[in-house]
Amino acid sequence: MHFKKRIIPAVLAVSVLSSGIVTVHPTVEVEAASKHITAQEKKQQEARINKINVLNTMTLQITFNKPLAAEDVDPNNLENIKKQFKFNHGMSIVNVPRLKTGAKSTYIVPVTIQKDGVKYKLSYKGQRVKSFEGTDQKIDFRKTQQVTNDTFEIESFLEDGVTDYANIIEAYRAGRGDLAFELNNRNRDENGKHFDIISSLRDRVVTITGNNGEQFVANYVPFTQAADGRQAPKFRLPAGQTLKPGVTYKVTSKWADIGNRTFTAQYIAPLTLQSAEAIDNKTFQIVLDKDPGMELFAGRSVQLKGEDGSVLQAQYRNSSRKGAVGIFDMTNSTLKPNVKYIVVPLNNWATADSVFLIGK
Template identity: 65%
Template sequence: MKLRKRIVPAALALSVLSAGLVTFSEPLNADAAGQKVVAAANNEQVARITKVKPINTMTLQVTFTQPLAAADIDPNNLEAIKKDFNFNGNLEIVNVPRLMTDSTSTYIVPVTFQEDDFVYRLSYKEQRNRVFEGTDEKVLVRNVTQVTDDTFTLESFQEDGVVDYANIIEAYRGGRGDHAFSINRQNRDASGKRFDVISSLRDRYVTVKTSEGEEFVANYVPFTQAADGKQAPQFRLPAGQTLKQGVTYRVYSQWAEIDEKSFVANKKAPFTLQSANAIDSQSFELQLTNDPQSDLLAGRSVELRGNDGSTLQAQYRYSSRKGAVGIFDIANGGTLKAGVSYTVMPLNNWATATNVVLQGK
């Protein structure tokens, strides 16, 4: 690396004057000088990266000089935040940084997949580059389990030294109960046990191959990776497709080393809708006949057919399930009309419904 020499005009002028050589140049611009002072002060207020540590191929642990501003970790600002992290090698973040529990300025940062031994440079908010060496290390997943006709889970366990990031970040600490704990910058807990970290699975997918020679992609179902106290994120087949009874499926992933990657599909009965009750003009409760025991409503939608000829769509509100009841929100800015009765129809056959009617209010 070549050392870049910088000549500071003020210092140069001082040295010349000290030598008795007086040279007159352009007069000092007070406004420009003031702007430089302000710029320097603003730069001091921006957090700077002090260390970048790859945990696995999709996860970085990044330490800053100070905590990041609230706007710089707000999920609503994700697209802007992505631009703050400038990598070479086509690497980019996929979700916002999350402060590690009991840390002041060390964050879990999910990224697209790194290449092993590739030398990456990361600049945060146009500051100096930090260099780190990439890794293609995968996260250990113990098994794959079918949960519905179109959905399966990839389950990992803390006893195997794998923790979902939801259990070790400040943002989710309050809602994790006994599942919440902290690990240090060496990724060890209070007892010294080391953990690999599953970071955000936003936009992640797995590849599925069948014993019949088919191949397709199954996408992550948002907000399921640490639901119900488990580390069992759901992955769903493309809309309208189902797993075929008796067929063997093998699951592969660029981010997970799956121990038991094969399963034979069984016939899974769809859920049965029992009733629907409006909460307000934009949401309603939908009750199943049985408690699914986990958040299997995630990513599901229904169509509402009004007796006035109108139609609406509604989507499950993530993490809203309480027992057999989940909340659905009207999509696309629609509203329920007072006095209109809506017949509830599940989309893509995830459930059956017989005369389930929602009364608008």
């Protein structure tokens, strides 16, 4: 019996036959290999960690083999960036890496509080694990003092060998003026002076305890750690709480060693709102009766009560203060054209005697 030969094109796949014979699509093999090569190439192109230096209990200095991609240092991408840094012992980064001024690929990386002597491991984007030993070394601050009835500050000084990271990172260099300078890999300046670095204080807290038995966890007020040419980050009591005049308070922290850590509270008059003017339907400016001389608008909100019965809310735009003027952004609605609103500061941070604005 003679059988005719049958030619089957190589690109055709043979299905699983009843006889149990299986063949594979050559095209599928090629596609899979191509995807594998692409993934491999992409992984090889990613920046890799060369070295980790522990600067203090909340700060790492990490040197990569090349600069990080723009999206890997974008503050708007923080939640995704956090996932790229995989630590053990529950550690995580708290803000994006910041390239040091004058460096090619060395970054200041703020992390959650370390434990002294603990062996930490870090894998960046799933790459080979790097290890470092945790420290409980704190940053030296010289003093603390009250600034409003619910807010106080802790202050450090360059002359004490302490610098805020804003002074030594590339991202802020243009805006720091004479305060900007460079540190080498050992964090020494051109004269050989060593500096400890205050990294991002995002989500940081301190504890404040009064001699009357009161104790509060005070939260860092964003964008105040290097404002007004000072290294004096502000911390605020929980909403509705105030410092009691005559009570002596002590400030303590897991990450700051404060030389003069006590102050006796006194009554401080709230700021006074003088006027308000709409910029557009989402933004307006508030003018105080005088320049407060420091960033006291930070974290503050106002309520707007319209003559049409509407009740709106706006929040201060961080770092927008120019002297006595600060910009506020609407948070839950827009201003209606020609509607008159009375401005009411929330939580008594300021007084406003019949301060109105007209919507645009």
